[in-house]
Amino acid sequence: MRFFLDTEFIERGPKYPVTLISIGIVDARGGELYLVSSDFREEDCSDWVKANVLPYLGKSPRLPLSDIAVLVREWVDLQSEGSKPEFWGYYSDYAWVVFAQMFGTMMDLPKGWPMFCLDIKQYADSLGNPKLPEQGKGEHNALADALWNKDAYDFLDKLESTRGGR
Numbered sequence: 001m002r003f004f005l006d007t008e009f010i011e012r013g014p015k016y017p018v019t020l021i022s023i024g025i026v027d028a029r030g031g032e033l034y035l036v037s038s039d040f041r042e043e044d045c046s047d048w049v050k051a052n053v054l055p056y057l058g059k060s061p062r063l064p065l066s067d068i069a070v071l072v073r074e075w076v077d078l079q080s081e082g083s084k085p086e087f088w089g090y091y092s093d094y095a096w097v098v099f100a101q102m103f104g105t106m107m108d109l110p111k112g113w114p115m116f117c118l119d120i121k122q123y124a125d126s127l128g129n130p131k132l133p134e135q136g137k138g139e140h141n142a143l144a145d146a147l148w149n150k151d152a153y154d155f156l157d158k159l160e161s162t163r164g165g166r
């Protein structure tokens with residue numbers, strides 16, 4: 001099963017850990033998961049995050065990272081129905097760090113899961129960087145971004161198949 005993920009996170013340079021704020025995951029059938037962390041401090045956020053991310057977190061209850069990790073693992077395994085999950089993000093390098101760190105280290109990722117995330121940006125680049133669908137409302141909300149990731153992937157997949165790429 002293909003999963004599209006997005007995270008919002010705190011990034012403050014090399015002296016501070018990259019810290020998860022929220023995560024959205026959408027599966028290939030459109031199932032949705034959205035969770036907000038209680039393990040970050042708003043005062044640690046940059047002015048940009050305070051202006052562009054925090055106001056759009058929504059009213060979801062905030063959960064400790066360890067609880068988020070359990071819910072993500074259970075949900076992904078349930079949606080996968082025994083198949084190996086495949087994760088896709090958009091400019092996803094930092095998202096993958098905070099994703100893996102929910103579980104501890106990269107080595108602690110759930111058994112059977114890939115230890116890498118595929119990137120829609122690389123997929124687009126390989127197809128000559130076509131103009132991707134507009135996102136519209138909700139940019140920088142992790143669930144809205146994850147939903148857009150699925151749209152962008154579906155667009156590229158269709159484009160590749162009409163070009164006879166596979």
Ligand SMILES: [Mg+2]
Pocket residue numbers: 006007008139140141142145
């Ligand atoms: Mg985002």
